Amino acid sequence: MEFVTNEKLTIVGAAGMIGSNMAQTAIMMGLTPNICLYDPYAPGLEGVAEELYHCGFEGMNITFTSDIKEALTDAKYIVNSGGAARKAGMTREDLLKGNAAIAEEFGKNVKAYCPDVKHVVVIFNPADITGLITLLYSGLKPSQVTTLAALDSTRLRSELSKHFGIAPDKIENCRTYGGHGEQMAVYASTAKVDGKPLLDIIGTPALTKEQWVEIQTKVTKGGANIIALRGRSSFQSPAYVSIEMIAAAMGGKPFRWPAGTYVHNHGFDHIMMAMETEITKDGVHYKYYTTLKGVMEKEDPTNPEFVVPAKLKELYEAKDFGRYALPNGDMPACFLTTNDITGGNSGSPVINGNGELIGAAFDGNWESLSGDINFDNNLQRCIAVDIRYVLFIIDKLGGCKHLIDEMTIVE
Numbered sequence: 315m316e317f318v319t320n321e322k323l324t325i326v327g328a329a330g331m332i333g334s335n336m337a338q339t340a341i342m343m344g345l346t347p348n349i350c351l352y353d354p355y356a357p358g359l360e361g362v363a364e365e366l367y368h369c370g371f372e373g374m375n376i377t378f379t380s381d382i383k384e385a386l387t388d389a390k391y392i393v394n395s396g397g398a399a400r401k402a403g404m405t406r407e408d409l410l411k412g413n414a415a416i417a418e419e420f421g422k423n424v425k426a427y428c429p430d431v432k433h434v435v436v437i438f439n440p441a442d443i444t445g446l447i448t449l450l451y452s453g454l455k456p457s458q459v460t461t462l463a464a465l466d467s468t469r470l471r472s473e474l475s476k477h478f479g480i481a482p483d484k485i486e487n488c489r490t491y492g493g494h495g496e497q498m499a500v501y502a503s504t505a506k507v508d509g510k511p512l513l514d515i516i517g518t519p520a521l522t523k524e525q526w527v528e529i530q531t532k533v534t535k536g537g538a539n540i541i542a543l544r545g546r547s548s549f550q551s552p553a554y555v556s557i558e559m560i561a562a563a564m565g566g567k568p569f570r571w572p573a574g575t576y577v578h579n580h581g582f583d584h585i586m587m588a589m590e591t592e593i594t595k596d597g598v599h600y601k602y603y604t605t606l607k608g609v610m611e612k613e614d615p616t617n618p619e620f621v622v623p624a625k626l627k628e629l630y631e632a633k634d635f636g637r638y639a640l641p642n643g644d645m646p647a648c649f650l651t652t653n654d655i656t657g658g659n660s661g662s663p664v665i666n667g668n669g670e671l672i673g674a675a676f677d678g679n680w681e682s683l684s685g686d687i688n689f690d691n692n693l694q695r696c697i698a699v700d701i702r703y704v705l706f707i708i709d710k711l712g713g714c715k716h717l718i719d720e721m722t723i724v725e
Contacts (some may be wrong), residue, residue: 315344315347315372315373316344317344317345317346317347317373318343318344318345318346318561318564318565318566319345319346319390319391319564319565320346320347320348321346321348321390321391321432321564322346322348322349322350322388322389322390322391323340323345323346323348323349323350323389323390323391323392323393323560324349324350324351324352324385324386324389324391324392324393325337325340325349325350325351325352325392325393325395326352326353326385326392326393326394326395326396326420327352327353327394327395327396327397327438328351328352328353328359328362328378329351329353329355329358329359329361329362330353330358330395330396330549331546331549331553332395332437332549332552332553332556333351333353333362333395333396333553334362334365335549335550335553335554336393336395336553336556336557337349337351337362337366337376338366338369339553339554339557340557340560340561341366341369341371341374341376343557343561343566345557345560345561345564345566346391346564347373347374347375348375349374349375349376349377350376350377350378350379350384350385350389351363351376351377351378351379351385352378352379352380352382352385352386352396353378353380353396354380355380356380359378359379359380360378362378363376363377363378382423382427383423383426383427386423386424386427386428386431387427387428388428389427389428389431390428390430390431390432390433391431391432391433391434391560391563391564392424392428392431392433392434392435393434393435393437393556393557393559393560394420394434394435394436394437394438394448395437395438395552395553395556396416396420396438397412397413397416397417397438397439397444410440410443413438413439413440413444414443414444414447416438416444417436417438417443417444417445417447417448417451418447418451420448420451420452421447421448421449421450421451421452422451422452424448424451424452424453424454425451425452425453429453431454431458432458432563432595433458433459433460433560433563433564433593433597433598434448434452434454434458434459434460435459435460435461435462435556435559435560435563436448436459436460436461436462437461437462437552437556441461441462441463441574441586442461442463442493442574442585442586442587443586444461445459445460445461445574445586446576446584446585446586449576449586455597456575456576456578457596457597457598457599458597458598459576459598460559460563460573460574460575460591460593460598461573461574461575461586462552462555462556462559462573462574463490463571463572463573463574463587463588464555464559464569464570464571464572464573464588465536465537465548465551465552465555466490466498466500466533466534466536466588467488467489467490467571467572468488468551468555468571469532469533469536470488470489470490470500470505470529470533471485471488473529473532473533473536474488474505474507474512474529477521477525477529478507478508478520478521480507480508484507484508484509485505485506485507485508486505486506486509486611487504487505487506487611488504488505489501489504489505489572489590490533490572490588491572491587491588491589491590492587492588493587493588497534498533498534498588500529500530500533500534502516502526504611506611511611511612511614514614555571558570558571559573559593562593562594563593563594563595563597563598564595565594565595568592568593568642569591569592569593572588572589572590572591573588573589573591573593573598574586574587574588574589575587575589575591575598575599575600577589577600602649602650603646603647603648603649603650603700604646604647604648604649605640605644605645605646605647606626606630606635606644606645606646606647606703607630607644607645608647609622609626609630609647610622610627610630623711625711626711629710629711630645634710635706635710636706636709636710637723637725638702638703638705638706638709638710639702645702645703645706646700646702646703647699647700647703648673648697648698648699648700648703649673649697649698649700650679650695650696650697650698651664651675651695651696651698652694652695652696653675653696654682654689654694654696655675655677655678655682655696655697656686659675660675660676660677661674661675661676662674662675663675664696664698670724671701672698672700672701673698673699673700673701673704674698674699674701674704675696675697675698676697676698676699677696677697678694678695678696678697679694679695679697682694682695682696705718705721705723
């Protein structure tokens with residue numbers, strides 16, 4: 315059996331329903347042969363280990379321990395579900411006091427026993443806060459700690475699928491951002507239903523505004539609904555999605571959903587929240603760039619500003635991006651910088667530290683409008699088109715390869 319890595323993965327809280335499901339999911343995904351299960355409840359932990367042994371998995375080295383030092387020593391990846399579970403009538407915030415203390419102790423243990431860990435995923439509630447506490451006490455870099463924040467997005471996908479009576483795969487790009495709780499922002503602007511923008515459907519007989527509000531409420535209360543139906547908190551969905559996160563950190567398949575990450579800009583001060591992120595071997599980063607995929611998602615044939623040429627669609631569908639694609643196969647379109655921009659700057663070259671042209675400035679975010687009076691580096695951003703997108707359009711869409719041949723292109 316081939317594995318993504320051979321490095322040690324430790325699952326904290328492995329005797330619980332989430333932890334045991336995470337262990338089995340990690341094995342079935344082929345993440346690593348070296349998995350250590352930790353839980354202070356020794357009998358339950360041994361029972362989980364025995365069940366995994368009885369599965370007959372090939373090539374696995376599954377160990378278990380109730381000694382946190384043994385569990386964390388040499389661990390390169392950790393997923394922690396080891397907090398108190400949510401019960402009927404409780405909000406995520408009701409768990410704060412006890413689970414905050416657990417997160418503090420966990421962070422200190424990471425610092426003491428595995429300071430060289432590569433990535434940690436924290437999923438016990440309230441995950442934004444327990445993740446932040448873990449980050450503060452572990453001494454890790456912000457890019458090394460993520461929290462589970464994807465379930466509201468997957469729940470939005472599910473609710474839209476049920477409402478329209480179509481397969482979930484026909485519901486695209488569902489996104490929720492912000493704090494992982496009932497204040498999570500449930501967005502319509504990114505989603506598509508069977509190829510049609512959700513925004514174009516809301517307010518029609520197919521989905522009235524009242525029905526949309528009802529769906530938003532169902533999404534934010536999705537966890538409470540699981541408790542009401544099953545008599546216990548969710549465990550299958552958080553287990554699966556959190557292992558998808560750690561898989562991406564190992565260098566496996568890209569993570570498909572927003573993740574909780576540390577934020578200290580854009581007006582947010584030292585918090586963990588759900589953002590549009592990218593999780594790789596280098597850690598988690600919320601994206602500062604857009605791709606051709608976003609152009610396709612915003613297509614509107616009735617609006618001259620959002621018409622997409624047929625040939626560009628063909629290139630996108632074929633992933634025919636030539637030499638201009640990112641390593642992950644995406645075609646970059648635009649990116650943000652912390653530069654200032656003012657009226658008349660559109661088209662100005664954006665130069666990197668090596669004196670190379672990497673883009674052309676053309677706009678700023680809403681906050682940049684006040685930049686001429688008072689520039690705020692925490693809020694104001696310049697928007698530039700990526701030079702790779704320009705070259706792609708010239709070469710692949712325009713067919714002007716002779717212009718490309720006249721340029722010196724650094725790759």
